[in-house]
Amino acid sequence: GAGVSQTPSNKVTEKGKYVELRCDPISGHTALYWYRQSLGQGPEFLIYFQGTGAADDSGLPNDRFFAVRPEGSVSTLKIQRTERGDSAVYLCASSLKQGYGYTFGSGTRLTVV
Amino acid sequence: ELKVEQNPLFLSMQEGKNYTIYCNYSTTSDRLYWYRQDPGKSLESLFVLLSNGAVKQEGRLMASLDTKARLSTLHITAAVHDLSATYFCAVVGAYSGAGSYQLTFGKGTKLSVIP
Numbered sequence: 378g379a380g381v382s383q384t385p386s387n388k389v390t391e392k393g394k395y396v397e398l399r400c401d402p403i404s405g406h407t408a409l410y411w412y413r414q415s416l417g418q419g420p421e422f423l424i425y426f427q428g429t430g431a432a433d434d435s436g437l438p439n440d441r442f443f444a445v446r447p448e449g450s451v452s453t454l455k456i457q458r459t460e461r462g463d464s465a466v467y468l469c470a471s472s473l474k475q476g477y478g479y480t481f482g483s484g485t486r487l488t489v490v
Numbered sequence: 491e492l493k494v495e496q497n498p499l500f501l502s503m504q505e506g507k508n509y510t511i512y513c514n515y516s517t518t519s520d521r522l523y524w525y526r527q528d529p530g531k532s533l534e535s536l537f538v539l540l541s542n543g544a545v546k547q548e549g550r551l552m553a554s555l556d557t558k559a560r561l562s563t564l565h566i567t568a569a570v571h572d573l574s575a576t577y578f579c580a581v582v583g584a585y586s587g588a589g590s591y592q593l594t595f596g597k598g599t600k601l602s603v604i605p
Contacts, residue, residue: 410592419494419578419595420533433592468532476521476582476591481533 379403381482383469389488390459398454398485402471409452410479411444412468420468426452427475459489492517492583496596504604506568511599513562513579521582522562523593524553526575533578536564569603576600 382401390396402409407428412420422436426446434444441459446452456463466484493516503509513522521540525533537546539555539562546553550573552565562579580593 412593417597419580419597420593422592422594425592436592477538479523479535479593483532 381469381471381480383467383482383485385485386483387486387488389490392459392461392489394459396456396459396487398456398467398487400452400454400469400471400482402450402452402469403473403480404450406471406473406480407449408472408475409446410470410472411452411454412470414466414468414484416465423454423467425475456487459487461489463487464489492519492581492594494579494581494594494596496579496599498599499597500600500602502602502604503566503569505570508568509566511564511566511577511579511601513564513581513596515560515562515579515581515594517560517583519557519560519581519583521591522555523580523582524562524564525578525580527578527598528575536577566601569601571603571605574601574603 384399409426411423413423414420424444425433429446429449441457444454466486468484469482470479472479495514497512523538524536526536527533537553542557544555550567555562576598578595578598580595582591
């Protein structure tokens, strides 16, 4: 597609439930990043993929968070046992070359009630 | 750990006035980005600054980078209402062992331009 696509755009879930957030990057972009943006804050890095592998997962807050990119294109961010503090906008970005030309998706607004 | 600080965090200005947003960062970097974010929207790339002394301009916005001072500025000239948004600077840290070149963002400057 022309841009980075994220689905769903909004997700409301109950505390303790499992959620999956999807990111479809720009075709041919090998670098893919997940960020989390809390209300009134700048985005914070979660995880980076180069191709299929997670090259840097140092931003994941705990082991309830996991992400995959099995075929080097679409990525899924998975959150287990959701907590109210997980409520935020989750942004995905991709780039053709790592460190340059990031394009961000519109984000998924996750609300845990 | 790379830290990025922006100021001011909130800025209310009248149309036609000039103002500057500042972005300081704590460690060496060779790339700095400015983004615009409208409410409920994603991040729109405005500028990327790659070297000391770099200056870029687009319309009423001009960004500059001083890598020695670890400072970037975003200058707004003759503000108009359409510029109302939140502006973020983001810095790419020096190469890490994992090679992620992740962006570290400031908290953003919420700009309101009043007619």
